Amino acid sequence: MNETQEIKKKVWSMVGRDPRTIPLDEIDLSHPGIWQANEYLPFLERLRREDPVHYCKSSAVGPYWSVTKYADIMQVDTSPDIYSSEPTIGILDTNAENVYPMFIAMDPPRHDEQRKVVQGVVAPMNLKKLESVIRQRACAILDGLPLGEKFNWVERVSIELTTQMLATLFDFPFEDRRKLTRWSDAFTAIPGRGIIDSYEQRQELVEECQVYFTRLWNERVNREPGNDLVSMLAHGEATRDMPPKEYLGNVILLIVGGNDTTRNSLSGGVLALNENPGEYQKLRDNPGLIPNMVSEIIRWQTPLAHMRRTAKVDTVLGGKTIKAGDKVVMWYASGNRDEDAIVRANEFLIDRPNARMHLSFGFGIHRCMGNRLAEMQLRIVWEEIMRRFHAVEVVGEPKRIYSSFVKGYSELPVMVHPL
Amino acid sequence: MQVAKSNSVPGIDADCGGACSCATCHVFVDHEWLDRVGPIGQWEESMLGLTPDRQPNSRLSCQIQLSGKLDGLVVTTPEFQY
Numbered sequence: 001m002n003e004t005q006e007i008k009k010k011v012w013s014m015v016g017r018d019p020r021t022i023p024l025d026e027i028d029l030s031h032p033g034i035w036q037a038n039e040y041l042p043f044l045e046r047l048r049r050e051d052p053v054h055y056c057k058s059s060a061v062g063p064y065w066s067v068t069k070y071a072d073i074m075q076v077d078t079s080p081d082i083y084s085s086e087p088t089i090g091i092l093d094t095n096a097e098n099v100y101p102m103f104i105a106m107d108p109p110r111h112d113e114q115r116k117v118v119q120g121v122v123a124p125m126n127l128k129k130l131e132s133v134i135r136q137r138a139c140a141i142l143d144g145l146p147l148g149e150k151f152n153w154v155e156r157v158s159i160e161l162t163t164q165m166l167a168t169l170f171d172f173p174f175e176d177r178r179k180l181t182r183w184s185d186a187f188t189a190i191p192g193r194g195i196i197d198s199y200e201q202r203q204e205l206v207e208e209c210q211v212y213f214t215r216l217w218n219e220r221v222n223r224e225p226g227n228d229l230v231s232m233l234a235h236g237e238a239t240r241d242m243p244p245k246e247y248l249g250n251v252i253l254l255i256v257g258g259n260d261t262t263r264n265s266l267s268g269g270v271l272a273l274n275e276n277p278g279e280y281q282k283l284r285d286n287p288g289l290i291p292n293m294v295s296e297i298i299r300w301q302t303p304l305a306h307m308r309r310t311a312k313v314d315t316v317l318g319g320k321t322i323k324a325g326d327k328v329v330m331w332y333a334s335g336n337r338d339e340d341a342i343v344r345a346n347e348f349l350i351d352r353p354n355a356r357m358h359l360s361f362g363f364g365i366h367r368c369m370g371n372r373l374a375e376m377q378l379r380i381v382w383e384e385i386m387r388r389f390h391a392v393e394v395v396g397e398p399k400r401i402y403s404s405f406v407k408g409y410s411e412l413p414v415m416v417h418p419l
Numbered sequence: 420m421q422v423a424k425s426n427s428v429p430g431i432d433a434d435c436g437g438a439c440s441c442a443t444c445h446v447f448v449d450h451e452w453l454d455r456v457g458p459i460g461q462w463e464e465s466m467l468g469l470t471p472d473r474q475p476n477s478r479l480s481c482q483i484q485l486s487g488k489l490d491g492l493v494v495t496t497p498e499f500q501y
Contacts, residue, residue, distance in 0.1 A: 123471035124499035356434040363440035
């Protein structure tokens with residue numbers, strides 16, 4: 001790393017700063033440091049308390065507003081006429097050529113047109129059909145785990161299961177499924193942290209993905225419409241004429257959307273139960289709590305820490321004036337711990353009422369399309385875990401991802417103990 | 420929606436607590452009652468449009484304001500909330 005980059009790194013990282021005394025205008029949530037170090041919560045709490053709609057004047061991603069209270073986040077999320085999802089929902093501004101059009105980053109009417117085409121893949125009837133496949137796979141994975149031996153839950157279970165799920169949704173050649181993981185990780189990664197070396201390398205992987213999916217499109221466009229995502233896009237009225245870049249954008253969206261989010265909830269749940277042994281015992285005493293626990297896990301983990309919007313007009317939020325063109329960041333990871341909205345928000349309670357009111361899936365027209373599929377995967381895995389293991393015990397320090405967007409784990413050392 | 424939640428009626432999830440923001444309180448209003456439950460609001464329409472099993476008699480139950488006039492209202496819940 002050259003000197004300029006070193007200096008930049010020193011200035012931007014918040015690791016080691018005191019969340020109680022740091023001047024408010026120096027708080028910058030965008031830097032991945034405190035997220036990977038798991039030190040972000042007190043900074044979120046300070047902002048909620050003292051400056052809930054907070055302007056960060058200068059950062060590695062430019063100036064932006066941080067919205068940290070549940071109610072304000074809801075307001076932003078449910079006002080797409082004021083807070084646009086275009087051109088991107090990521091905190092990094094991208095220039096036009098690098099933007100892959102995807103409906104998560106579109107406003108109505110185009111958003112609605114495209115989402116309607118693909119949402120059928122996770123429609124109720126399809127979920128019902130997928131349940132037995134998911135269960136078979138969960139059983140096979142769990143039955144293949146080593147006993148009395150330490151292993152990485154992330155690799156053996158979280159990644160393996162979600163990747164298989166994704167392959168099914170796309171009817172992707174099963175033996176190549178790990179390409180989906182590779183592409184998904186590369187699309188959201190920051191270079192130099194073990195996933196990709198550079199943005200150029202990312203571009204190569206994007207192109208590889210494009211070639212592969214173009215082949216799948218060409219194979220399926222001339223066949224009878226099927227129940228997989230590629231077929232739906234190739235045959236859907238609103239999407240069959242879409243330019244290749246837009247097809248790829250939507251493919252990327254569906255891969256990423258269904259990939260590390262579910263993966264990190266699968267890992268996060270194990271960690272949360274280990275950190276709260278009373279809750280783990282509650283679960284053993286009453287496995288009927290699993291569906292509710294799944295929602296609580298998703299709240300607790302908040303697999304995507306934020307979503308970004310861009311103000312279309314001047315507006316007022318929490319008493320602050322936001323100008324047209326300003327970047328506005330909803331910190332779901334903060335809203336999910338807001339005690340003004342969620343009772344005992346900083347406790348992991350698997351039997352909490354209204355467990356689904358968390359922000360992790362967002363709300364409004366962009367609310368996560370795959371939310372019931374994610375919940376179903378988690379529920380099934382936990383049902384099968386409870387049938388086999390008295391405990392999935394965390395036996396080492398988790399390793400977290402370097403990102404202020406993806407909240408997750410690359411390593412979770414565990415040992416499983418059979419019933 | 421509120422009545423359903425308070426009385427533990429299954430099949431109405433109401434993830435957002437009644438803020439017209441999640442479309443998981445989706446119900447099918449019995450045809451006899453459809454024009455008596457009030458018009459569909461703009462945001463409700465956006466959210467309803469995104470439920471794959473939407474029917475002409477679909478409503479979000481959090482947007483149906485109950486009153487004495489609706490005594491006897493019949494709704495059917497969908498098989499799943501989405």
